[in-house]
Amino acid sequence: xxxxxxWGAGLLKPSETLSLTCVVFGESFSDYYWSWIRRPPxxxxxxxxxxxxxxxxxxxxxxxxxxxxxxxxSKNQFSLNLNSMTAADTGVYFCAGGRGGExxxxxxxxxxxxxx
Amino acid sequence: SYVLTQPPSVxxxxxxxxxxxxxxxxxxxxxxxWYQHKPAQAPVMVIxxxxxxxxxxxxxxxxxxxxxxxTLTITSVEPGDEADYFCQVWDGSSDHGVxxxxxxxxxx
Numbered sequence: 729x730x731x732x733x734x735w736g737a738g739l740l741k742p743s744e745t746l747s748l749t750c751v752v753f754g755e756s757f758s759d760y761y762w763s764w765i766r767r768p769p770x771x772x773x774x775x776x777x778x779x780x781x782x783x784x785x786x787x788x789x790x791x792x793x794x795x796x797x798x799x800x801x802s803k804n805q806f807s808l809n810l811n812s813m814t815a816a817d818t819g820v821y822f823c824a825g826g827r828g829g830e831x832x833x834x835x836x837x838x839x840x841x842x843x844x
Numbered sequence: 845s846y847v848l849t850q851p852p853s854v855x856x857x858x859x860x861x862x863x864x865x866x867x868x869x870x871x872x873x874x875x876x877x878w879y880q881h882k883p884a885q886a887p888v889m890v891i892x893x894x895x896x897x898x899x900x901x902x903x904x905x906x907x908x909x910x911x912x913x914x915t916l917t918i919t920s921v922e923p924g925d926e927a928d929y930f931c932q933v934w935d936g937s938s939d940h941g942v943x944x945x946x947x948x949x950x951x952x
Contacts, residue, residue, distance in 0.1 A: 763941065765887075773879070773887065773930050775941035786939050789845070822886060829934030829941065830877040832898070834886040 730754035734823045734835035736808075740842050746810040750823030750835050751803065757781060760825040760832075762806040764797060766840075768819035776821075779806050813842045846935035848944035855950045856921050864947045866914040866931035874933040876914040878907055881946075882927045890929075891916060918949075926951045 736748035750762070758781040767773050777787040779797045787795050796809040810817065823835040849867040856862040866876060878891040889898055891907035894914065904919045918925055931944040 765941075765943075767881070772928075772946040773881070773932075773943040775932075775943060777940070788940055789938065824887075828893075829875060829932075830889060830892040831879070831887070831932070831941075832889055832892070834888070837886055 730756065730760065730825060730833050732823050732825060732833055732835035734821075734838055736821075736838055736840075738839050738841060740813050740840065741844055742814055742842060744813050744842075746813050746817065746821075746840060747807065748821055748823070748838055748840075749805055749807045751805045752825065753804070757801065757804045760827055762799065763824045763826070763831060764808045764821065765824055765831070766817075766819045766821045768816075771819075776808065776810075815842050818842050845938050846933070846942050848931055848933065848942055850929075850931060850944040850947045852945070853948045853950065855952055856918075857952045858921055858923060860921055862918040862921050862925070862949055864916040864918075864929050864931075864949065866916070866944050867912065868914075868933065868944075871914055871933070872909055872912065874909075876907065876909050877932045878905075878916045879930045879932065880925075880927045881930065887930070921949075921951055923951050925949060 731753040734750040763778040764776040779785045779799045799806045820837045824831040826832045875893045879887040881887040890905045894909040895907040928946045930946045
């Protein structure tokens with residue numbers, strides 16, 4: 729069973745870029761798909777995108793123009809960059825991993841606030 | 845894009861059974877996963893692939909996917925089960941994950 733730990737800046741100004749990183753502890757990094765999910769205040773979970781160990785990505789179409797998800801297999805890490813942040817991007821961001829379409833293990837979450 | 849529909853809220857008395865539906869077009873052809881999300885915590889997968897329960901999840905949690913709807917069932921509900929519950933599938937046509945809007949389970 730893998731464990732995930734994430735980090736990154738939690739307070740941003742409008743137009744800045746969000747950068748989050750998630751490190752994976754345990755075996756089988758290459759067996760999983762690594763995802764980012766967010767939950768805005770008062771709303772539900774939103775799937776942001778995923779990457780596999782080869783660097784192949786899939787993105788939510790609504791975020792695709794601003795989004796980059798990358799992987800560093802040498803460090804068992806994957807990262808999210810979301811540019812041109814606005815208040816609508818405020819929420820808790822989670823990293824997660826799964827071996828199929830499900831999300832088996834989750835990071836602890838990072839509260840991201842966009843405010844001038 | 846694919847849409848999953850859940851009721852915003854379900855209320856149940858302690859010890860009773862809670863059923864949370866999740867609807868979507870031809871959902872029976874998809875694998876449905878369920879997550880429990882409590883405030884200030886990470887979500888937890890409680891059911892995957894329609895009805896499989898991950899290790900560590902109580903047997904009180906079960907899932908089904910037939911008849912045009914997927915359902916999460918929680919028997920002998922406890923106060924600690926109070927949380928938001930989300931269904932999720934992989935949408936092959938758009939090639940990305942999709943969550944239902946979530947259902948807030950209130951234990952009366």
